[in-house]
Amino acid sequence: MNDLVHRYGTALTLLMCLAVAFWLVILVIVPNLYLFENSFRPYLPVQDMGGPKDVYTLKNYLTFFNSPIHITVFISTVLYSSIVTVICFVLAYPLAYYLSKKVSVKSLPAIFLLLTVPLWVSEIMRSFAWFIILSLRGPLNYLLINIEVIDKPIRWMTGFRSVIIGLVYTYVLFMLFPIYNAIQSLDTAQIEAADDLGAPWWRIHWRVILPHAKPGIASGSVMVFMLSAGSILVPTLLASTNSRWFTEIIQQWMFESLDWNTGAAYAFLLLILCTVFVTLVMRIFRVKLSDIAK
Amino acid sequence: MSASVELQDVCADFGSFRAVDNVSLSIEAGEFFSFLGPSGCGKTTILRMVSGFISPTAGTISIGGKDMRNQRPNQRPTALIFQNLALFPLMPIWENIAFGLEARGVDKKTRRKRAEELLALVDLPNAADKTVAQLSGGQKQRVAIARALAVEPSVMLLDEPLSALDLKLRQHMRAELRAIQKRTNVTFIYITHDQGEALAMSDRVAVMSHGKLQQVAPPREIYNQPATGFVAAFVGESNIFSGTLASRSGDRGEFQTESGVFKGRLGPDIGDGAKLYVRPEHVKLDAAAINGNTIPVEVTDIAFEGNFISIQTIDATGRTVVSETRNDGTASVPDRGTKLFASFDADKAFILADEAKNQPVAAA
Structure with a gap:
């Protein structure tokens, strides 16, 4: 702090601190606290607000547990987010290994540019693009039929197929970069040592590279899982009638029923249950929180 | 195995x-x-x-x-x-x-x-x-x-x-x-x-x-017996004299340098770029001149290294000649400025090419 004052002067330091505090307190903490408080109050007509019926209750939370459909949607959200995370890992790990240990340093900037260019386009545009690509008479089916992989068009946008495709596409880089960083920090001599000691490639990965990359895999997985479970754009655009995402239910409570109290309760349930789920999975894979923060 | x-x-x-x-x-x-x-x-x-x-x-x-x-x-x-x-x-x-x-x-x-x-x-x-x-x-x-x-x-x-x-x-x-x-x-x-x-x-x-x-x-x-100048200079220390080969007979030669003509052993494949190499421990300092391979020098610096003593001298042309003696606890050390004669055995001086031109013959 003294260092900051010394370097930038009192006025600028104060300005910076206030700006950060404004962002953190006013834009993040206060709205969340407001919603959190609201989630424990009943949804009442305006005239009853502040009246005798306006008491703290767990009713909004119990609504979820008493509604099998919502529980099913929640479970499928967690399930398919997990599937998205696994697919992202399967795609990102070989790529991360290739980028960090095989590609020459000279060509890295170009490859990273190619990888990140899609991020320049907004998520909603990318989801619309997939909407078009995956449509029944869309380019993907056209291509697959023409190279004779399939003989009649596949109905992609039914079930969770299209949501999975869309989410993987949107979030795969959040898996790639942490794993890339982790493998990058592995001394190449260790890979060579394992090779020299007679280990085949898969054992080198299993015993040397994967354990080293575990913190990166963990932080990538947490990010992809949480982003997927909390995603609203991709499921809204790419899901079909028989595949609903939990965030869509929250949106319904808030914007269709205008019941912000129950919506808030559902939002916090999503946060809490996903956190519990992630913690459990981390326990199973013996990953510590400090590993991820590295 | x-x-x-x-x-x-x-x-x-x-x-x-x-x-x-x-x-x-x-x-x-x-x-x-x-x-x-x-x-x-x-x-x-x-x-x-x-x-x-x-x-x-x-x-x-x-x-x-x-x-x-x-x-x-x-x-x-x-x-x-x-x-x-x-x-x-x-x-x-x-x-x-x-x-x-x-x-x-x-x-x-x-x-x-x-x-x-x-x-x-x-x-x-x-x-x-x-x-x-x-x-x-x-x-x-x-x-x-x-x-x-x-x-x-x-x-x-x-x-x-x-x-x-x-x-x-x-x-x-x-x-x-x-x-x-x-x-x-x-x-x-x-x-x-x-x-x-x-x-x-x-x-x-x-x-x-x-x-x-x-x-x-x-x-x-x-x-x-270093085979090339590189070996003589890289492994251990050497006094190095530039010059030209004046005459040779068998595996011996006479080497003309600014400091005089010295006899030494000829290494393999000597071209024009040969130099004469003498290890400091083979350079002796005496009060009187000995015939052959002798240079009048003046002591400039003495470094006590514990198990040996390194004595730096320069000759009339300003070239540094280093001599090393084992320290047996009684060795006398000349003072700075003392005029002495540095000499070395022709057997211990090597006339060598800078680097190997061909593959050296591997000794079994």
Whole structure:
């Protein structure tokens, strides 16, 4: 702090601190606290607000547990987010290994540019693009039929197929970069040592590279899982009638029923249950929180 | 157990840079063989070619009489000890040592047993369940040796493994390595830029410069009969006189320098660029002139090094001539400014080409 004052002067330091505090307190903490408080109050007509019926209750939370459909949607959200995370890992790990240990340093900037260019386009545009690509008479089916992989068009946008495709596409880089960083920090001599000691490639990965990359895999997985479970754009655009995402239910409570109290309760349930789920999975894979923060 | 290693006209190019230039030599089974040279001389490239991480641009490498072309590192009977050791920090010590056995499908109980045997061999009992981070530098060294020995290699390749240790430990590990090599009778190929290591441990030493072999010989011969000027200057110290060869008869010659004409032994392949090399310990300082190979000098500086005393002098042309005497506790040291005569035996002076032009003949 003294260092900051010394370097930038009192006025600028104060300005910076206030700006950060404004962002953190006013834009993040206060709205969340407001919603959190609201989630424990009943949804009442305006005239009853502040009246005798306006008491703290767990009713909004119990609504979820008493509604099998919502529980099913929640479970499928967690399930398919997990599937998205696994697919992202399967795609990102070989790529991360290739980028960090095989590609020459000279060509890295170009490859990273190619990888990140899609991020320049907004998520909603990318989801619309997939909407078009995956449509029944869309380019993907056209291509697959023409190279004779399939003989009649596949109905992609039914079930969770299209949501999975869309989410993987949107979030795969959040898996790639942490794993890339982790493998990058592995001394190449260790890979060579394992090779020299007679280990085949898969054992080198299993015993040397994967354990080293575990913190990166963990932080990538947490990010992809949480982003997927909390995603609203991709499921809204790419899901079909028989595949609903939990965030869509929250949106319904808030914007269709205008019941912000129950919506808030559902939002916090999503946060809490996903956190519990992630913690459990981390326990199973013996990953510590400090590993991820590295 | 051990195998011979044969290099035949081996070259290695990196782009237009020739790292290893036409190297041929044979290393016998069970030999402790060192490559000695400054950094960038190609010695590490040779090691990586023998272990299989890079392929020679030209030439062949065979181990135990078998051509190693297209053999991956994990298919060769070699084990490499890396400069930074490259231990696996996430595995306990015994798993590190048994990794090669694990890769060969040995069951866990046998692996553990073998790891403990090897830990005993390298004098590190009770370390099996420790982590790499819990060990000191010297202990890590031993684990790396044990890990390499576990796969029962015919040839051990060591890439300056002692360079990270402090001086005392390094000297201790030298003796240790030598002892382990004798015990296991595995062929050791050792890479170093430290002449002390190479001379103290090896059966034979190959001195390299700019990708070329300068001399391949037992340590004493490297030191006492350097084949090229590079060897004379790189291994130990030398007084170097530039000049021209005035006459030759047999293996002796007369060398004309600014400081006078000196007699010396002729090295192989002497061209125009030859110089005369004399080791400081072979330069004697006397009050009276002795016939032949004598230069009048004046003492300029005296350095007391403990076990020897180094006396710097200059001659009339301003050239520095260094003389070293063993310190036996009674040796008299001349004062600065004393005028003396420096002399050396013609047997101990070498007239040598700067660097090897052709492959040196490998002494058996």
